[in-house]
Amino acid sequence: MNNLIFSGRWSPYLVGSLIGILSWLSFIISKKPLGTSTSYARISSRLGAIFYGDKVYEWKYYKQYKPVLEWQIMLVIGIVIGSFISAVLSGQFSLSFIPLTDFESFLNQNILGRVFSAFAGGILLGFGSRLAGGCTSGHGISGTFQLSIASWISLIAFFVGGVLTALLIL
């Protein structure tokens, strides 16, 4: 048991199974599937309001997704905490700006390149997840296992777009 708590990496099959079980519990306890990307949309109205004023709260999208503290935002905050705990226990916590990687490119090995790739990638990720209606967890795991048609198409499109782009730029 001690070995499991401090070991750096668990088998992906163990982690996948535990995420599956966590999904059951989430449905039973919170009546909600695991998902994250809607939280960023809720928060985004606050950022927009700084530049464009309070009128953004009247936008149709923000009428549907109000900027309130709710279950899923807490879940995202929880992910930060849980990952921090895990990283500290396994001795993997380290502050870094440029990822240590074998897939070297100016997009990830130079501060300006990394600021550009992370920011531009983030914009596409934020926009794409809102258009598709979910992300790797909301569509990719929670949606697919409910056999949602939209989620299976989205998951396939995530990987088609991701693999093609990665092969092109890295």
Place this chain on the structure above:
Amino acid sequence: MESKLRLFKGLSTGIIFGFLLQRGGVTDYNVLVGQLLLEDFTVAKIILTAIVVGMIGIYFLKDRNIIELKPKSGSLRRTISGGLIFGAGFALLGYCPGTIAGAIGQGSIDALIPGLLGIVTGSFLFAAFYEKFSDFIDKNKFKVNTFPELFKINHWKIIIPLSVLIVLFLFWLQSIGF
């Protein structure tokens, strides 16, 4: 604002989820980008295992009326174009919306500052786009949300063969050295 109990439930679920993501290795830029370059299949193994375990349990609980499903609706135009844009962003940033939170917890500042700011900006741009083009975006929604409804068959007739297929695929991946 939701009740304190409900917020606490979200936070606790997130802590476990974040722990698992970190321990699975998927808060690491290399593992995520490695998947997209088809060199490391950790992400696929975790997602596919979670789908099998999740699917069997969720439909078992649903059959006993313990839970209610919440499948997402969508349309071809939204899922295909949104999915491809998402994928391109995933490759550039090297994290997705859930794993970026885990990467932040692990100390990745590129996730915390430019990455997170990008996601929030992109979400805001979508809200602005939706304000102008919501009629176009919302057109041609799927009439039903799930495959059992689409094919008009019992869900277990999909769950069982799909689970077998996924398990066989995972064995095959392992057998060719991934």
